[in-house]
Amino acid sequence: MIEGYFRMLVAHTTFPAYSHARTESPALPAVPKQPIRAEAAIASEADIRSGLTENLARLWRYGLVLSHQRDVADDLVQATCVRALERADQFAAGTRLDRWLFSILHSIWLNEIRARRVRQGQGFVDADETLILDGARDTETHVMANQVLKQVNTLPDAQRSAVFLAYVEGLSYREVASVMDVPIGTVMSRLAAARAKLSETVSAGGFE
């Protein structure tokens, strides 16, 4: 049953492991020839990876808010992961990783995916179809939540993103500006316009 015993050196840990010689030849640790810089890059890639793992659901949600489509949200998260890992060395240590990831996702959406879909002439599905919570129409809380979702989704794209980032994700104006890559004044006017519109709906009894 146990056919071999190897003491393997993996990463920085020495651990004993019985190994099935036929299926797994122990990876002999290559003499590290990489320059020290590469080591640092690897460590930071691991950090980015774990940061990505923690933020997958939030990134996906932002992707859904932007695109209204689950499959596009999947794509956006994947592309964001790939891009973030590629650019791990560009992440400024000490800053908020989630903000950085939102920026990447936003830029991919704006520059690549949305552009591609527009070129292909694919229309977007109605926001109501994807964002409304299935099977959650019973309780008052859910009715209210769905109303809020619905109203936010009727906002123009730029206002919707700003509202989501500021009021759902709790980013400061400055952080929203950085994610959306626009001046802070633009964020203010988008939020003000969104508030005016939403207040109008509330006042008109749109949240019955």
Place this chain on the structure above:
Amino acid sequence: MSTKHRMPSDEELTAFIDGELGAEEAARIETMVEADEAVAERLEFLARASLAYKEAFAPLLDAAPRAKLEAMLSAIPAAQPARPAAFVSRRGFLGALAASVVAGIAVDRAMIGVGTSFSRKDENSEWRAVVAEYISLYTPETLAGPVPPRDVQAAQLASLDGNLGLQLSPEQVALPDIDFKRAQILQYDGKPLAQIAYLDPETGPMALCIVTSDGGPKAPDVEGRKGMNVVYWANATHAFMLIGHAPVDRMTEIADAVRSKISV
């Protein structure tokens, strides 16, 4: 309206509501609100849009396909050079997502389903490599939080039954001195893979993973993967692997306890 020229903009009022103005600016707006009915009305109007946004969008977090996304992330090859040969030749998993990859991201190295390998003897180790890759991303924080109560555990385990045809009770999968954290179904090129995650207070994340298998029964064996120890075995219908950071002796002991409780 005579007050029009003194009316702060919607931008200013919005920033005031959102607490984004400096102390001086905020004081200026406050003074105007107190002095001018029209300003107060406009402020009140804009404040009506202070809705329960966080709560409204919270369910969308639950709607995220976490397992799929996690699997996708772990399928993205590390950029580091000079990977050991075993990993260069390892064919990744979850090619499904690659079909819709944007902007020429080459994930082909991570493609080719693992599904077909489940039934082939020589490649039976493939899924364990994939699981090891995945579990190696876990930290104790990944599994932080309280141990779910028994009924929640039972409900989670029930989902395994539907997907894998495996009826398990919380008692059967309980490990000695190790906390049950969650049971979930991951998907793998259309094939269900059950993952029961635990947190060992001493050594960190541990998992019992199960797939359907028609490779026939197999006695337990031990191997090392990704700096962790793996005990794997199979019965007539399923293949099992217990993976964790505990020493081999302890892993074997735990695996034996599991095997005695899950009919082989």
